[in-house]
Amino acid sequence: MAYVSVPKDLTKVKNKVAFNLTKRQIICIGIGAAIGIPFYFLTRGILGMSNAATVMVILMLPAFMFAMYEKDGMHLEDVILHILNVKVFRPPVRTYETENYYESNPETTGSKNASREKKGGKTGVKKKK
Structure with a gap:
């Protein structure tokens, strides 16, 4: 009977198209x-075959790495x-900043704190000090 090994993690299985x-x-x-071969044929007369082949390989290397x-x-x-x-x-150093809700004035702070204060009670009425 033939056995086929099935990998446990199927996300590593890639669909092979050709070769x-x-x-x-x-x-x-x-x-x-498409970048390296035309470069080789266009520059082998100027640079020489060995130098043109070396530069062709250097030009093709990033595409091969990708x-x-x-x-x-x-x-x-x-x-x-x-x-x-x-x-x-x-940024390499991130500062830890917090806003103390009890030390801030809710009327002058951002919309988050102002919206929290307006939830209960009457709207548009200011408290007297």
């Missing part, structure tokens, strides 16, 4: 080939976005 590659991988590798890199279920662009959020877009 045991996913659609995403085929598209990324195609983009890399196609193949995956860590913890995240692709390379997700990892780069998280790194940029932590290092660039968000």
Whole structure:
């Protein structure tokens, strides 16, 4: 009797389209080939075959990395976005600020505190001090 191993986590199963590659991988590798191969043929007479091939590989490497890199279920662009959020877009030190409701004046504070004060009683009537 034939046995087929079934993974416990089915989210890791990817649909393979051709050559045991996913659609995403085929598209990324195609983009890399569309950039690298014409560069090689256009510059091999100027740079020489070895230098043109080296630059072609360097140009194709980012597309290959976007196609193949995956860590913890995240692709390379997700990892780069998280790194940029932590290092660039968000402040490195976040201050902890609170507003003491009892020390603030409810008439001059934001709409949250003012709406809490207006819930009960008559509207539009000010208290006398």
